[in-house]
Amino acid sequence: MALLEVREKLLRDQSHELRMRFYHDSFSRASLNLWQHRDTGKVYRFQFSFRENIFEMTEGGTLRFGRLDEGENPMGVKRSPVMILSDSIDMVALQSAVSYLSRQSLTPELAEILEVLRRELTA
Numbered sequence: 786m787a788l789l790e791v792r793e794k795l796l797r798d799q800s801h802e803l804r805m806r807f808y809h810d811s812f813s814r815a816s817l818n819l820w821q822h823r824d825t826g827k828v829y830r831f832q833f834s835f836r837e838n839i840f841e842m843t844e845g846g847t848l849r850f851g852r853l854d855e856g857e858n859p860m861g862v863k864r865s866p867v868m869i870l871s872d873s874i875d876m877v878a879l880q881s882a883v884s885y886l887s888r889q890s891l892t893p894e895l896a897e898i899l900e901v902l903r904r905e906l907t908a
Contacts, residue, residue, distance in 0.1 A: 786812035838878040850874040
């Protein structure tokens with residue numbers, strides 16, 4: 786399935802300098818939170834979750850990897866997922882994320898994120 790952008794007017798954007806964007810693909814369990822500079826369109830930060838893995842990067846920062854954990858709730862109520870950071874990047878998970886993004890219709894922003902992830906594969 787395709788990673789589709791949620792309409793911007795449905796998001797709560799609280800920054801004058803940054804534009805928040807959100808993409809989602811429930812079939813593939815993928816989502817992307819993206820923050821861009823309003824004036825240049827350059828990606829400032831992103832969080833890309835694919836299945837139970839999450840990749841996060843801020844401008845000028847290093848790529849961080851973690852796993853999503855929804856924990857156990859005896860009351861049966863769905864809890865908000867928590868990112869549990871890892872000391873190293875799971876390269877199999879990274880390759881899977883790159884493969885998924887490579888199959889998407891790439892906007893300039895998605896292409897920039899894909900390039901960040903590909904660079905990490907070859908580092």
